[in-house]
Structure formats: structure tokens, C-alpha cells
Amino acid sequence: MAAQEADRLVDTVRDREIGVEQEHLDQVYRRLDEKIHEAEFLMKDAHRLGQVGTPGALAERDAQVFRAGVHLNRLNNEYEDFLFGRIDLLNGKDGKKGPDGAYTSIEPADDAVRADHTADIGETLHIGRMGVLDADYTPLVIDWRAPAAAPFYRATPVDPGRVVRRRVIRSKGRRVLGVEDDLMRPELTAALDGAELAVIGDGALMAALGRSRGHTMRDIVSSIQAEQDLVIRAPAASVTYVEGGPGTGKTAVALHRAAYLLYQDRRRYSGGILIVSPTPLLVSYTEGVLPSLGEEGQVAIRALGSLVDGAEATGYDDPATARVKGSARMLKVLRKAARGALEGGGAPQRLRVVAFGRRLELEAEELTRIRHAVLGGTAPVNLLRPRARRLLLDALYAQSGAGSRHNDPELAAELRSSFDEDVTTEDSFTGFLDAWWPELTPRQVLTAMADERRLGRWARRVLNPGEVRRLARSLRRPELSVHDVALLDELNTLLGTPARPRRRRELDPLDQLTGLEELMPVREESRRERAERLAQERTEYAHVIVDEAQDLTPMQWRMVGRRGRTATWTVVGDPAQSSWPLPEEAAEARDEALGTRPRRRFELTVNYRNPAEIAELAARVLALAMPGMTAPRAVRSTGVRPRFTALDGAELGAVVREEARRQLELVDGTVGVVVAMRRREEAAGWLDGLGERVVALGSLEAKGLEYDATVVVSPAEIADESPAGLRVLYVALTRATQQLTVVAGPRDEPDADGVPDLLRD
Numbered sequence: 001m002a003a004q005e006a007d008r009l010v011d012t013v014r015d016r017e018i019g020v021e022q023e024h025l026d027q028v029y030r031r032l033d034e035k036i037h038e039a040e041f042l043m044k045d046a047h048r049l050g051q052v053g054t055p056g057a058l059a060e061r062d063a064q065v066f067r068a069g070v071h072l073n074r075l076n077n078e079y080e081d082f083l084f085g086r087i088d089l090l091n092g093k094d095g096k097k098g099p100d101g102a103y104t105s106i107e108p109a110d111d112a113v114r115a116d117h118t119a120d121i122g123e124t125l126h127i128g129r130m131g132v133l134d135a136d137y138t139p140l141v142i143d144w145r146a147p148a149a150a151p152f153y154r155a156t157p158v159d160p161g162r163v164v165r166r167r168v169i170r171s172k173g174r175r176v177l178g179v180e181d182d183l184m185r186p187e188l189t190a191a192l193d194g195a196e197l198a199v200i201g202d203g204a205l206m207a208a209l210g211r212s213r214g215h216t217m218r219d220i221v222s223s224i225q226a227e228q229d230l231v232i233r234a235p236a237a238s239v240t241y242v243e244g245g246p247g248t249g250k251t252a253v254a255l256h257r258a259a260y261l262l263y264q265d266r267r268r269y270s271g272g273i274l275i276v277s278p279t280p281l282l283v284s285y286t287e288g289v290l291p292s293l294g295e296e297g298q299v300a301i302r303a304l305g306s307l308v309d310g311a312e313a314t315g316y317d318d319p320a321t322a323r324v325k326g327s328a329r330m331l332k333v334l335r336k337a338a339r340g341a342l343e344g345g346g347a348p349q350r351l352r353v354v355a356f357g358r359r360l361e362l363e364a365e366e367l368t369r370i371r372h373a374v375l376g377g378t379a380p381v382n383l384l385r386p387r388a389r390r391l392l393l394d395a396l397y398a399q400s401g402a403g404s405r406h407n408d409p410e411l412a413a414e415l416r417s418s419f420d421e422d423v424t425t426e427d428s429f430t431g432f433l434d435a436w437w438p439e440l441t442p443r444q445v446l447t448a449m450a451d452e453r454r455l456g457r458w459a460r461r462v463l464n465p466g467e468v469r470r471l472a473r474s475l476r477r478p479e480l481s482v483h484d485v486a487l488l489d490e491l492n493t494l495l496g497t498p499a500r501p502r503r504r505r506e507l508d509p510l511d512q513l514t515g516l517e518e519l520m521p522v523r524e525e526s527r528r529e530r531a532e533r534l535a536q537e538r539t540e541y542a543h544v545i546v547d548e549a550q551d552l553t554p555m556q557w558r559m560v561g562r563r564g565r566t567a568t569w570t571v572v573g574d575p576a577q578s579s580w581p582l583p584e585e586a587a588e589a590r591d592e593a594l595g596t597r598p599r600r601r602f603e604l605t606v607n608y609r610n611p612a613e614i615a616e617l618a619a620r621v622l623a624l625a626m627p628g629m630t631a632p633r634a635v636r637s638t639g640v641r642p643r644f645t646a647l648d649g650a651e652l653g654a655v656v657r658e659e660a661r662r663q664l665e666l667v668d669g670t671v672g673v674v675v676a677m678r679r680r681e682e683a684a685g686w687l688d689g690l691g692e693r694v695v696a697l698g699s700l701e702a703k704g705l706e707y708d709a710t711v712v713v714s715p716a717e718i719a720d721e722s723p724a725g726l727r728v729l730y731v732a733l734t735r736a737t738q739q740l741t742v743v744a745g746p747r748d749e750p751d752a753d754g755v756p757d758l759l760r761d
């Protein structure tokens with residue numbers, strides 16, 4: 001009876017608190033509606049200005065349409081949780097006002113807490129996705145990225161500053177659904193407007209972590225933790241370097257940092273922010289986060305296989321081939337190939353022209369001499385063509401004997417120029433030049449490298465014969481692999497692109513205002529199309545964020561480095577999850593890409609994804625893969641232990657299907673079945689017909705992703721598949737948020753409980 005009474009009391013307090021927040025949200029939306037009307041009025045007014053037609057009025061119209069449109073677009077966005085947080089603060093010591101008009105100081109005043117541990121709340125701030133000021137400029141909502149909002153994320157019971165209560169508000173559209181409170185100063189009895197401060201729920205973090213997962217990542221804006229907030233708001237100078245184990249929020253933090261940087265210095269980052277992601281799966285998993293934070297357009301998220309325009313590689317090489325293609329040794333091979341590809345079997349062996357009425361001819365030997373003289377230069381091969389042309393003309397002119405006819409330099413120069421004109425307008429000369437010094441594309445050079453004999457020449461003393469054979473064989477396949485893309489990019493630089501006269505495009509004055517496309521719904525552009533268009537327009541960025549940085553090969557670091565030569569960087573990764581077998585070589589390439597810029601290092605230490613039961617199992621593999629490395633601390637425990645299943649004579653596919661089906665019943669969200677790369681397609685067949693909630697993934701594709709439940713198939717196969725296999729297995733075991741099943745395959749040696757040898761304590 002007493003318990004029921006207490007429950008009812010809690011419900012009453014909860015309803016009252018929800019009502020309080022609803023009132024505030026209503027006030028916010030009233031204000032937003034006013035702003036929407038204002039923006040609409042500005043748009044109409046701008047239209048009228050445009051009809052005046054003078055250049056000044058037109059320019060003003062453009063600017064006004066632009067501003068009003070961007071504003072409208074943001075206001076009209078149907079946000080879930082537009083307003084998501086609140087902090088109740090003690091009076092401050094020395095209040096300094098931030099850009100939102102709110103105090104940024106976090107130190108309580110000396111007399112803020114009375115001797116009997118009572119205190120009054122001096123200030124309440126609401127935090128949301130966008131700042132909203134009331135008509136009298138009091139802040140109704142503070143943008144989560146404003147300095148004043150920092151205490152919402154940073155305050156902890158150990159270091160509470162002025163914060164007494166932190167509240168997360170859950171709302172949908174215009175309705176408040178619930179509140180969750182954390183007390184930062186539980187020792188205090190605090191009062192707000194004379195009444196004791198209420199505390200509801202067990203905190204927002206646990207509520208967020210327990211939610212089931214879909215196929216896209218959610219923002220964590222309402223529950224960013226203090227150590228994560230430090231990274232998100234770190235000053236953008238030079239390189240921000242973040243390490244942390246699986247599930248510590250590195251990807252989430254990287255995405256929120258992009259939004260923070262844009263907020264903090266929009267002009268600087270109009271140069272674009274590039275987020276490099278390891279796989280297209282992770283790109284599509286994460287690409288909704290920035291729009292949910294109100295940021296889109298300035299940020300391009302691209303997979304490593306799509307960083308070069310026109311290349312959209314998703315396929316993987318076998319580990320041994322990948323190791324060759326990713327190695328910095330490839331640079332030497334590519335340098336030789338870029339130059340050697342000119343001498344293909346089809347290159348003409350003789351040049352014949354008629355000039356000044358004489359037949360002139362250059363033989364193979366002379367042509368080879370000229371080619372070598374030209375290639376002695378260091379410029380990119382395609383940019384050496386004019387020099388090749390000139391040396392050919394020199395040789396032909398010398399043969400014609402015309403040079404000795406005049407002593408007068410002016411006449412001699414005139415004669416030479418008419419000789420050149422005579423020769424270069426002849427089809428036999430231009431045709432020869434096109435065939436003898438063609439403008440090479442990176443694809444053509446890669447194709448030339450597929451010839452094992454030629455590749456062997458270019459790779460002499462750099463690759464061994466086995467590596468040459470492997471590389472040539474893989475390049476004979478028509479489709480590009482992810483690792484080929486970095487080679488294409490390197491070749492692009494080695495070959496160079498000759499300057500071409502630009503075709504002038506008819507410019508609409510409105511085009512010049514960036515961001516205007518948001519206003520001009522001529523054609524709906526998908527998020528991916530927009531990112532692609534932006535990336536095509538840009539080759540360099542103002543800030544580069546590298547996710548899963550531990551996996552970049554040396555050649556990929558070179559490719560990414562080119563896109564941020566003058567950029568500031570955020571690099572996030574976990575050495576324990578690296579699938580690249582030679583970490584020192586990759587570190588060297590990374591340091592070259594980042595240059596001598598100073599670095600600020602951060603470490604994330606808490607695992608928000610895996611329950612302790614799963615993290616503990618994964619830590620056993622970590623101890624094998626990286627002895628001495630500490631696993632992050634799991635923040636919650638579910639009491640559900642991982643499940644182990646052995647084949648016991650049954651077929652692997654049937655057992656995996658049954659386990660996946662079982663998981664689908666246990667969780668509401670997604671199920672990921674992780675297999676060795678070579679079983680990818682086979683595994684998709686095993687799951688046929690089980691529905692969209694379950695997916696089959698190769699071990700390398702699981703990078704960065706997470707599922708409510710996972711089935712990890714045959715740990716030994718995953719571990720044996722590559723030299724970095726144990727680290728790849730560690731990745732596979734750390735993808736689940738609730739349930740994990742391990743199916744021992746033919747190569748595992750399970751004990752009586754089905755636990756494979758690799759996973760035993």
C-alpha cells in the first residue's frame with residue numbers, strides 16, 4: 001500500500017515537472033512561430049526589392065533572400081527534441097556573458113551554499129539544437145554549442161561547478177514526453193522559487209543506451225559526457241588526436257565536433273569539412289547525424305573508396321594483396337609505372353614529317369634518347385608533353401639544316417618559328433605526338449601495371465616476384481578495389497592534369513551565394529548527391545576528420561593528406577582495432593600527412609556500447625591481440641552473458657540461421673551476423689528471408705557499426721584470415737549493444753560449453 005502511495009506521488013511530481021517543461025516549450029514555439037512569420041515577410045519583401053531592378057537592389061535582394069531562407073529552413077525543420085536539456089545553477093561568482101547572453105562562469109559564488117547545506121537556484125538555462133532569444137533578448141533556448149551550454153555536458157558530481165540539477169527533456173514535435181534528472185550536488189537541499197528541487201528518473205544516459213538500435217546512428221546531443229565534450233569543443237588549432245576503445249563514442253564525438261566547429265567559426269569552415277569513413281556502410285549509418293544537429297551542406301562524409309571522383313570502390317582485396325597495395329613501397333613502383341606506361345607496345349618507333357619541302361625522319365634510337373631526356377625532369381608526366389614536343393621539333397630542325405642558313409638572330413628565330421608551325425600543323429606530327437606521348441589517365445597506368453612482365457620491371461628491387469604476380473593478377477580484374485583508389489589518387493598526382501581553357505558558365509548571380517540551394521527547391525537533391533557535388537567542387541578542405549584512423553594504409557594517408565594540406569585535423573582511432581598489419585609504417589605516413597602541426601591528445605575511456613558481460617569477453621581477445629593494452633570501462637551491465645554454440649555435426653549455415661532467428665526474437669532492433677570476409681556472400685544466403693532487421697557482414701565491413709544483437713561466426717576463421725586477424729576479431733566481438741552469440745566454426749576448438757579456444761579465459 002505504502003509502495004503504491006509512493007509510486008503515485010512520483011507520478012504526480014513527474015507530471016508536474018513535465019507540465020513545467022511543456023510551458024517552457026510552448027513559449028519557445030510561440031517565439032519560433034513569430035520568427036517564421038518574420039522570415040516569410042523578409043522573403044516577400046525581398047521579392048519586391050528585386051522588382052525594382054537596379055543592381056544595388058538586386059544585390060540586396062539576394063543577400064536578404066539568402067539570410068531569410070537559411071533561417072526559414074532551420075526554423076521549419078521538424079526536430080525531435082528541439083529542446084532537450086536544462087540546468088539549474090547556483091549563483092555565479094563572476095558572471096561573464098557569452099554570445100547567447102547567458103553566463104559562462106561555472107564557479108559558484110562564495111555565499112551560494114549556506115552552512116546548513118541549503119541553497120537557492122540562482123539561474124535556469126534551457127539547452128537545445130538552436131539558440132532562441134525572446135523578444136526582450138532573454139535566452140529561451142541556448143544552442144548546445146554555445147559556451148554557456150558547456151556546463152550541461154561537463155558538470156559531474158565530482159566537479160559540479162554551479163550545476164545542481166541536470167535535466168534531459170524528451171519531446172516530440174511540440175509535446176514534452178518525459179524528463180530524466182541527474183543530481184550533481186546530491187548533498188545539497190536546493191530550492192527553486194521557494195520549492196524543493198524535484199528529481200525524476202535515473203539519468204538520461206542509461207535511458208539512451210538501453211534504446212534499441214536502427215540502421216542509422218542517432219545524435220547524442222542530449223547526453224554527451226564530460227570527457228567527450230572536451231574533445232568536441234577542443235580549440236580547432238592544428239591536430240586534435242583522439243584515442244579510445246570500441247564504443248567510447250569516437251564516431252559520435254567526431255560528428256558532433258564537425259557541427260561544433262561550424263557553429264563556432266562558420267566563415268572559416270565554409271572551406272568545407274571532410275569526414276573520412278572506412279566503409280560506405282559506415283557512411284550511410286552516420287550521415288543522418290549532422291542534419292539532425294541542424295548542419296548539412298558544409299560537411300562531406302566520404303568512404304575511403306569514394307574519395308577520388310569517378311571511383312566508387314566497395315570491394316576488398318585479399319589481405320596479402322591489400323598489404324602490397326597499401327604499402328608505402330607502392331610509391332616507388334607507381335613513379336616508375338607512370339613514366340614507363342608511355343612506352344607501351346603501341347608507341348610508334350619512327351617519326352616522319354615533311355617540312356620546308358624536305359622529308360625528315362627520327363628513328364627509334366633518337367626517339368628513345370629524346371624521351372629519356374624529357375623524363376629526366378621531375379614534373380608530372382602529362383605536364384612534360386610540351387617539353388617532349390619541343391625537343392622533337394629541335395631534333396627535326398637540326399636535321400633540316402635550316403638553322404645554319406642565317407646568322408642574324410632575329411631572322412633565325414623567324415625561320416624557326418615558321419618551321420615549327422609548318423611541322424606542328426601536319427597531321428603526321430600531331431598524330432605521332434598523341435601516340436608517342438599520350439595524355440595518360442590513372443586508370444590507363446593501372447591497366448598497364450596488370451601486365452606482369454612490365455610491372456616486374458617497374459617494381460624491381462621493391463616488390464618480390466610473388467608480390468608482383470599477386471598485384472598484377474588483382475589489377476586484371478575489371479572492378480576497382482578500395483585499395484586501388486589510393487593508387488589512382490597517387491597516379492593522378494604523378495601524372496598531373498594539363499591546364500585546359502575553362503569554358504565559361506553562364507552565372508546566375510544567385511549562384512554565388514553559397515547555401516542558397518537550400519532555398520531553391522528546383523529539384524530535390526539527395527543528401528548523398530549533395531555531398532558528392534560538394535566534394536567534386538572541392539579538392540581541399542578547411543578541416544579533415546578521419547574516423548577509424550588506425551585502419552588507413554600508408555597510401556591512404558597520402559591520399560587523405562592531399563585533401564587537407566592547409567587544414568586543421570581531428571583524427572580518431574583505436575590501435576587495438578587496426579586491420580593494417582604494419583602499424584609503424586602507417587604511423588610514419590600519418591605523421592607525414594599531418595606534418596609538423598602540434599597535436600593535442602585526448603583519450604576516451606568509457607565504453608557506452610557494450611554491456612560489461614560482452615566487454616569482458618572481448619577483453620580476452622584484446623589481451624591476445626595487444627598484450628598490455630587496457631580495454632575501456634563498460635558503463636552498464638545487463639546480466640545477460642554471451643551465448644556460445646558449437647556445431648555438433650550440424651551445418652554451419654543452419655546453425656547461424658537458427659541463432660540469428662533466435663536473436664530477432666530477443667531484441668526489437670537490428671541483428672548483425674559477422675563472418676570472415678570470404679564467407680560474406682555465403683552468409684547472406686543463410687539469412688535469406690529473415691527480414692530487414694538482420695544483416696550479414698564481412699569482418700572488415702563491421703568497422704564502426706553496431707547492432708542490438710550480433711552473431712559472431714567462427715572466431716578462428718576471422719582471426720586466421722589476415723596477419724591482423726585477432727584485432728579484426730576484437731572489432732567483431734564489440735559490435736553488440738545487448739546480446740552476443742558466438743558460433744564456433746570448423747576451425748575452432750570449443751570446450752564442453754561451446755567456448756572456442758580463442759575466447760577462453
Ligand SMILES: Nc1ncnc2c1ncn2[C@@H]1O[C@H](COP(=O)(O)OP(=O)(O)OP(=O)(O)O)[C@@H](O)[C@H]1O
Nearest residue numbers: 220223224225246247248249250251252608609704
Ligand atoms: N554520451 C553518449 N550518450 C549516449 N550514447 C552514447 C554516448 N556516447 C556514445 N554513445 C553511443 O555509444 C555507441 C558507440 O559510439 P561510437 O560508435 O561513436 O563509438 P566508437 O568509439 O566510434 O566505437 P568503435 O571504435 O567501436 O567504432 C553509439 O551507439 C553511441 O550513440
